[in-house]
Amino acid sequence: MAPILSVRDLTIKFANRTVIQHLTFEVNPGDNLAIIGPNGAGKTVLLHALLSLLPYEGVIEWSPDAKLGYVPQKIAADRQLPLHVNDLLAAKARILKLPAKNIRSVADRVGLTAELLKTSVGTLSGGEFQKALIAFALLGEPNVLLFDEPTASLDELAEEHIYELLRDLQRERHLTILLVSHDLSVVYQSATKVLCLSKGKPCFGPPREILTPETLETVYSAPLKFYEHHHDK
Amino acid sequence: MFHSGEIYAFVLALLFAIAAGLVGSIALMKRMLLASDVISHVALPGLGLAFLLGFNPLIGGAATLFLGTLLIWQLQKQTGLATEAVIGVVFAGSVAIGAVLTPKEDLVEALFGRFEDLSLLAFLLGVCAVFIIILVVFRFKDELILGLFAPELAAATGVKLERLNLYFLLVFSLSVLVGLRFLGALLAGALIIIPATTGRRLTSDLSHFLVVSCLASVVAVGSGFAVTHYLLPQFSPGAVIVIISAAMFILSLLKWPASV
Numbered sequence: 079m080a081p082i083l084s085v086r087d088l089t090i091k092f093a094n095r096t097v098i099q100h101l102t103f104e105v106n107p108g109d110n111l112a113i114i115g116p117n118g119a120g121k122t123v124l125l126h127a128l129l130s131l132l133p134y135e136g137v138i139e140w141s142p143d144a145k146l147g148y149v150p151q152k153i154a155a156d157r158q159l160p161l162h163v164n165d166l167l168a169a170k171a172r173i174l175k176l177p178a179k180n181i182r183s184v185a186d187r188v189g190l191t192a193e194l195l196k197t198s199v200g201t202l203s204g205g206e207f208q209k210a211l212i213a214f215a216l217l218g219e220p221n222v223l224l225f226d227e228p229t230a231s232l233d234e235l236a237e238e239h240i241y242e243l244l245r246d247l248q249r250e251r252h253l254t255i256l257l258v259s260h261d262l263s264v265v266y267q268s269a270t271k272v273l274c275l276s277k278g279k280p281c282f283g284p285p286r287e288i289l290t291p292e293t294l295e296t297v298y299s300a301p302l303k304f305y306e307h308h309h310d311k
Numbered sequence: 312m313f314h315s316g317e318i319y320a321f322v323l324a325l326l327f328a329i330a331a332g333l334v335g336s337i338a339l340m341k342r343m344l345l346a347s348d349v350i351s352h353v354a355l356p357g358l359g360l361a362f363l364l365g366f367n368p369l370i371g372g373a374a375t376l377f378l379g380t381l382l383i384w385q386l387q388k389q390t391g392l393a394t395e396a397v398i399g400v401v402f403a404g405s406v407a408i409g410a411v412l413t414p415k416e417d418l419v420e421a422l423f424g425r426f427e428d429l430s431l432l433a434f435l436l437g438v439c440a441v442f443i444i445i446l447v448v449f450r451f452k453d454e455l456i457l458g459l460f461a462p463e464l465a466a467a468t469g470v471k472l473e474r475l476n477l478y479f480l481l482v483f484s485l486s487v488l489v490g491l492r493f494l495g496a497l498l499a500g501a502l503i504i505i506p507a508t509t510g511r512r513l514t515s516d517l518s519h520f521l522v523v524s525c526l527a528s529v530v531a532v533g534s535g536f537a538v539t540h541y542l543l544p545q546f547s548p549g550a551v552i553v554i555i556s557a558a559m560f561i562l563s564l565l566k567w568p569a570s571v
Contacts (some may be wrong), residue, residue, distance in 0.1 A: 148467040159340050159459060160515045169453035170468055198515045256500045
């Protein structure tokens with residue numbers, strides 16, 4: 079199977095600080111890649127490079143049929159604007175020249191009611207806001223979704239809803255998912271591959287190989303505890 | 312009765328009010344309203360030079376205004392400094408140079424403007440400028456909205472942010488320029504700032520916000536001209552317009568709670 083994304087010898091520098099050095103990995107269609115690592119390891123920077131939002135050295139190669147959707151970290155958005163959720167979705171739909179009915183269909187898919195579409199972005203709850211961002215990413219029918227910590231600052235119930243939504247979407251639409259997450263138990267449950275970024279050498283492989291206490295201790299430079307548990311579905 | 316030069320000036324001022332309301336609304340969301348005040352001051356050295364050497368003040372103002380805008384854009388891009396910091400430096404420098412260059416007897420006019428009859432050519436040029444401003448704002452409204460909300464989300468949707476910022480800065484300066492003669496370098500930014508702030512107080516709906524800002528601006532200009540023409544001819548219309556605009560903002564404070 080040809081990879082949908084192939085990254086070779088990727089190096090990203092800001093002024094004289096190297097954030098990512100000689101990174102190589104591949105993602106296949108349908109993969110669920112979790113990107114983990116301590117703060118400042120370059121996880122968001124990596125997503126931005128994959129989206130061509132910043133300069134880099136090396137090769138980032140998306141397969142020609144890859145269509146990307148992106149859900150940024152919640153904190154990156156200005157919520158004091160006089161904008162309704164629908165204004166954002168309609169703006170993207172017009173830029174991509176999509177029919178207005180697509181807005182309704184992505185909103186339905188993530189569970190945004192007509193009332194929420196008319197709500198000011200500043201007054202949405204954390205969970206609703208995250209759903210709005212996911213609906214935004216889904217406009218244009220992407221087959222790859224890049225998520226930057228989709229559940230940061232959400233309560234457990236909202237977090238569970240978001241992850242359930244992601245799992246359903248991936249199943250229905252055969253999506254490839256790249257997910258930056260701090261939540262190692264979620265990573266353990268749903269990821270098919272794990273990429274860990276840290277000040278040392280990056281590591282890449284299936285969760286069972288990467289998510290060992292020894293590797294995690296090296297990645298986070300601190301002993302970590304986590305519990306392995308299995309769900310029967 | 313009015314003669315044609317007066318009518319041209321009045322119609323252009325009303326059209327300018329619409330452009331200022333629109334540009335001000337976007338500038339308010341971009342948190343760069345004060346930049347309009349500062350950018351108008353950048354015209355001061357050009358105005359001063361024009362008074363000193365005896366050519367059309369608008370040409371002098373336009374020249375330094377656009378040079379200043381490009382300078383601000385370039386400095387911000389290259390130094391990574393916040394817009395307000397860069398603008399602060401350019402602002403202070405321009406006012407100082409303007410103060411040195413402008414002949415004393417022309418300083419009040421350069422700072423506060425003057426209502427003067429317009430030739431047909433000046434009127435048509437002004438109308439073109441206003442239409443360019445309105446067209447650019449409507450053409451790039453969606454891109455601007457996404458850029459305001461979350462720049463990386465806009466960029467990931469294919470919006471070229473740097474170019475977009477330049478376009479916006481240019482129409483922003485163009486609006487200041489259209490208002491420059493009758494409002495003066497000190498007040499040209501006021502119609503970009505105050506009506507949009509009033510609009511934002513009153514509504515949290517994007518299209519209503521744009522409409523209310525434009526309306527507030529048009530009402531201020533219209534009534535300002537009426538007041539100075541019929542009641543208080545000794546005052547400069549620019550100052551009266553700004554005072555009315557500020558009074559409308561104060562009235563908007565009566566709405567409670569404010570829109571969020």
